Amino acid sequence: MPVDTGKTAAPLEFRNVTKRYEGTDAAAIKDLSFVVPAGEVCVLVGPSGCGKTTAMRLVNRMIDMTGGEILIDGKSISGRSPADLRREIGYVIQHVGLFPHLNVANNIGTVPRLLGWDRKRIASRSAELLELVGLPAEMGKRYPSQLSGGQRQRVGVARALAADPPLMLMDEPFGAIDPINRDRLQNEFLRLQREIKKTVVFVTHDIDEGIKMGDRIAILREGGELVQYDTPDAILANPADEFVARFVGADRGLKRLALTNLEQVDLDEVTCVREGETISPGTWVDNDIVVVVDGERKPIGEMTRDVSSDSAVTLGSARPVGASIPITASLRDALSLMMTESIRPLLVLDGEGRVAGWVSIDQINKAVRQVPNESAAIDAAGIDLDK
Amino acid sequence: MSNDFVAGFHFVFDRWGDVLQQKTLEHLAISGEAVAISILIGVPLGCLLGHLHRFSFIAINTSNLARALPTLAVLSILLPYTGIGDTTAIIALVILAAPPILTNSYVAVDQVDADTIDAAKGIGLRAWQVLLRVELPLALPLIFAGIRTAAVFVVATATLKGFFGGGGLGDVISNPASFKISGIIGASYVLIVMSVLAQLLFLGIEYLVTPVGLRRRRLSSPLRRGGVRPATEVGDDALATSQLEQAQLKQAQLEQGSITR
Numbered sequence: 001m002p003v004d005t006g007k008t009a010a011p012l013e014f015r016n017v018t019k020r021y022e023g024t025d026a027a028a029i030k031d032l033s034f035v036v037p038a039g040e041v042c043v044l045v046g047p048s049g050c051g052k053t054t055a056m057r058l059v060n061r062m063i064d065m066t067g068g069e070i071l072i073d074g075k076s077i078s079g080r081s082p083a084d085l086r087r088e089i090g091y092v093i094q095h096v097g098l099f100p101h102l103n104v105a106n107n108i109g110t111v112p113r114l115l116g117w118d119r120k121r122i123a124s125r126s127a128e129l130l131e132l133v134g135l136p137a138e139m140g141k142r143y144p145s146q147l148s149g150g151q152r153q154r155v156g157v158a159r160a161l162a163a164d165p166p167l168m169l170m171d172e173p174f175g176a177i178d179p180i181n182r183d184r185l186q187n188e189f190l191r192l193q194r195e196i197k198k199t200v201v202f203v204t205h206d207i208d209e210g211i212k213m214g215d216r217i218a219i220l221r222e223g224g225e226l227v228q229y230d231t232p233d234a235i236l237a238n239p240a241d242e243f244v245a246r247f248v249g250a251d252r253g254l255k256r257l258a259l260t261n262l263e264q265v266d267l268d269e270v271t272c273v274r275e276g277e278t279i280s281p282g283t284w285v286d287n288d289i290v291v292v293v294d295g296e297r298k299p300i301g302e303m304t305r306d307v308s309s310d311s312a313v314t315l316g317s318a319r320p321v322g323a324s325i326p327i328t329a330s331l332r333d334a335l336s337l338m339m340t341e342s343i344r345p346l347l348v349l350d351g352e353g354r355v356a357g358w359v360s361i362d363q364i365n366k367a368v369r370q371v372p373n374e375s376a377a378i379d380a381a382g383i384d385l386d387k
Numbered sequence: 388m389s390n391d392f393v394a395g396f397h398f399v400f401d402r403w404g405d406v407l408q409q410k411t412l413e414h415l416a417i418s419g420e421a422v423a424i425s426i427l428i429g430v431p432l433g434c435l436l437g438h439l440h441r442f443s444f445i446a447i448n449t450s451n452l453a454r455a456l457p458t459l460a461v462l463s464i465l466l467p468y469t470g471i472g473d474t475t476a477i478i479a480l481v482i483l484a485a486p487p488i489l490t491n492s493y494v495a496v497d498q499v500d501a502d503t504i505d506a507a508k509g510i511g512l513r514a515w516q517v518l519l520r521v522e523l524p525l526a527l528p529l530i531f532a533g534i535r536t537a538a539v540f541v542v543a544t545a546t547l548k549g550f551f552g553g554g555g556l557g558d559v560i561s562n563p564a565s566f567k568i569s570g571i572i573g574a575s576y577v578l579i580v581m582s583v584l585a586q587l588l589f590l591g592i593e594y595l596v597t598p599v600g601l602r603r604r605r606l607s608s609p610l611r612r613g614g615v616r617p618a619t620e621v622g623d624d625a626l627a628t629s630q631l632e633q634a635q636l637k638q639a640q641l642e643q644g645s646i647t648r
Contacts, residue, residue, distance in 0.1 A: 062509055087511035097506025101524045101598030111510050143600030159510065169509075 009039040009199040010073035010166035012059065017068035019054055019224065028054050029065070029224030036216070038166075039197040043214035045204055047247070051224030052203045056169050059201060060089045072167055087111055090160030090168035090198070094175045096152045098144040104130070104155050105140035111163045129158035132195075134188060150181040157189070161196070168200045174209070186212060207248055211236070211255055219244050233259050253368050257332035260367050262348050265331065267357025270347070272297065291347065292318045297354040299324070299347060324349050327356050331367055334359050391568050398566070398573030406559065406566075411577055414555035417473060417548060418541045418585075421480035425537055429485045430530060433492025437526070438518045446493030450486035458483050458544050462551050471552030476545070483544055484537035491533025495526035527596040535589030542582050 012035070019029035029051045036042040044052040057063040059070055061082040070077050077085055098107050108129055109122040117125070127137050133154040144152060153173060160168055173189075174182045186209065193200065204210050210217050211232040218229045221243060228240035236256040239245035248255065271290045292301045301318030323341035325334055327350050337346055338361065345360035399407060436442045461479040469475040499522050507521045549557020559566050559574035566574070594602075 060509060062505075083511045083513045085511075086509060091506065091509035093502060093506060093509065095502040097500070097502040097504075097509075099503060099507070099521055100500075101521075101600045103600065110512075114511055114516070145600060156506075 008166065009197055011038040012036040012042075012167060012199055012201065013071040013074075014055075015069040015071065017055070017058060017065050017070060019051070019058060019063065020066045026223055029058070032068070032224060032226055034218055034226060034229050036199055036201065038199050040215040041193060041200040041202055041213055043202045043204060043210040043217045044220060045207055045210040045217055045247075046220035047222065048205060050220040050222050052205075052220050053171055055220070055224060056171055056201050056203045059167070059169055060086045060091060062086075087114060087163060088165050088167070090165040090170075092153075092156050092160045092168065092170040092173045094172040096144075096156035098152055098155060098159070100144050102143075103140065104135075104142050104144070104147070107144070107155060108140075108159045108162050110159060115163055125162060126158075129161055132161070132192065133158045149177050150185060153177060153185060154188075157192070161198075166199060168198045169203075170200060171203045172205070173202075175204070175206075189213070208255070211248075211259065219247060254332055254335075256368060257335060257364065258330045260331045262325070262327045262329055262331065262334060262356075262359055265359065265363045265367060267348055267359055267363070268345065270355050270357055272355055275300065291321065291355055293355060296352075298352075299349070299355055302347075321347060323347070325359070327351070331359075331364050335361075335364050391572055394569035395572030395576055398569045399576055402566075402570070402573070407556075407574065407577055410556050410558055410574070411581070414542070414545055414557075414578075414581070417476060417555055418480070418538070418545045420473075421477050421541050421545070422484055422534070422538050424477065424481050425484035425488050425541075426534060428481070429488030429533070429537075430492050433489045433530075434496045434518065434523065434526065437493040437496025437498075438514075438522060440497055443493065443497070446497075447490055450490045453482055453486045456482060458547060462547060466551065473554070475551060476548040476554070479547075480541050480545060484541045487537045487540070488530075488533045491536075492526070492530045495529035495533075496522045499525045524598050525601070527598075528593055528601070531589060531593040531596055535586060535593060538585045538589055539582050542585050543578070546578060 014032050014034050017029055017032040018027055020027045032055060034042075044055055046052050054063055058065045059072075059077070061077060061080070072089075098104075099110070102110070105123070105126040108126040112122045112125055126140055130137055130139055135151065135154055135158075139147075139151070139155075144155070147155065156173070160170075174185050177185060190213065202210075202213055204213070214232055216229065216231050217235055219227045219235065219240075221227050228235055228244050233256060235244065236248055236252045236259070239248055239252070245252070272293045273290050275292055275294070290303050291299050292303065293299055299321045302321050303318050322344070323337055324347040325337055327348050334346060338344075345358040348356045348359050350356040433446055436446045458479050461482055462475060465475045465478055469478065496518075503521060503525075504517060507517045512520065545555050546557040546560055548555045549559070549561040556574045556578050560571050560578075563571055
């Protein structure tokens with residue numbers, strides 16, 4: 001069954017939004033303005049007390065702002081009934097908050113029921129969403145108390161997507177999950193997001209999660225002040241100030257490396273020879289090492305330049321290949337492997353295990369020094385950030 | 388001595404037809420009326436206050452105070468005003484029964500997991516839908532536990548009516564002149580059976596109103612809120628119902644002094 005993504009994502013705009021709690025002088029949110037283009041994940045990140053959750057909860061009127069305007073798809077939320085507004089916005093929280101007295105299918109079907117869908121449509125939508133979040137259909141009959149933390153969180157995401165909202169709010173959705181499952185859920189959500197392309201406001205206190213999940217990141221400081229709003233790459237390359245630099249961490253160069261994978265860099269060419277082929281001194285061009293490959297260009301061994309005359313390549317004269325790395329790995333992983341294995345270049349293999357090229361410290365240096373492609377997406381979307 | 392207990396059984400069998408049946412029905416009627424009125428007062432008020440998370444002093448403190456009043460004293464004080472009829476007994480029994488129902492209803496709704504409520508509001512349930520569709524179903528087991536306690540109190544205490552104007556098994560128990568010691572013991576047997584049956588009846592209802600999802604791990608949400616919430620949940624396949632949590636549930640139950648389960 002195809003996933004119903006008829007209602008596409010909607011852009012979200014904060015316009016000079018202020019939130020001041022009664023009886024306090026300091027604002028919880030101060031003059032917050034930013035635009036999230038449709039279909040992008042915007043991560044709100046900052047230390048605790050910076051107002052990131054408050055900012056997110058203003059969007060579905062779980063908290064009402066005291067000044068400014070929030071626009072979803074160009075329409076202000078101020079005049080809307082909170083309950084009606086919330087039914088059009090997906091909502092996922094850290095502890096999920098599934099209804100323990102309803103089974104998984106009915107949990108997912110809550111909003112469609114509120115919207116008056118008929119039973120058949122609700123049932124098929126529940127089944128479709130279970131599949132979308134990677135749970136077996138039988139899971140629909142289970143109760144929340146019978147699920148693990150990761151499964152509950154998946155059901156939480158499915159429930160939020162039930163009425164196909166153009167906008168999703170996620171408040172530390174993976175915060176209570178152990179690191180291994182968190183990583184898995186993050187990857188699953190990224191895969192899901194590529195499919196459904198919702199506009200997502202994602203709150204986290206973990207900058208690494210923000211870098212991984214966000215198309216752009218809004219870094220907030222205490223008092224709900226927006227310090228920097230840009231792509232993860234741009235923030236890591238050019239932190240706006242000392243606060244951001246400290247917040248993203250001294251290892252921000254390494255974090256940037258994690259954003260780029262080997263497919264995106266120019267690899268050095270590998271000199272390959274088949275077993276049995278004759279190599280002449282002229283074969284050693286760029287590298288001191290030739291790689292012995294089989295018929296499908298998969299590496300069998302490697303040889304170092306120590307011959308001065310023509311000789312036939314035999315497996316006996318080759319040694320096993322040193323460290324190799326898949327082309328989908330990040331530059332950070334490549335660097336790490338270089339550190340642990342040796343400083344010499346690593347052999348990069350493509351999806352089928354064929355030789356793709358060499359990666360050396362040069363490519364990594366180049367990537368770190370590269371100026372990020374700033375705000376290209378925003379220009380393309382035709383939205384003026386300074387507004 | 389043992390003859391009296393045996394004689395009590397004989398009394399039950401011999402006098403069921405002409406005395407005990409009628410007295411038992413009277414006893415049930417007055418108890419039922421008192422419990423029904425107490426439910427009508429306690430459940431809506433308790434649920435409303437619990438939903439608002441406010442006025443806990445009414446729901447718990449005032450309620451505990453009322454429970455401390457000896458029913459005998461209440462009856463004596465009411466007597467000059469409302470006479471010796473059913474009204475007096477029912478008022479006294481409602482004062483006895485409404486507080487545990489009110490307290491349990493309040494606590495039951497008040498302690499529904501805050502995250503569950505936040506999620507319910509966040510996905511677009513209106514306030515009354517949150518109360519009726521989420522809070523109430525989750526609170527029902529505890530509400531019925533309160534009703535069960537109250538019903539058993541009332542069945543036992545309605546005996547006092549025999550001392551104040553008559554009616555119910557108290558008539559037999561308070562009248563050794565007519566029914567002898569065997570009559571007192573026999574009527575007490577009936578009373579005990581009635582209390583036990585009331586207890587069982589409401590336990591059954593409690594089980595039936597417990598949502599299926601909570602039957603395996605009853606009252607999971609209150610536990611998650613009051614107890615220790617694990618910072619991380621380890622293992623995708625480990626089922627959430629762990630022995631540790633069961634132990635915490637037990638502990639949480641023990642610590643809840645003012646409510647009954």
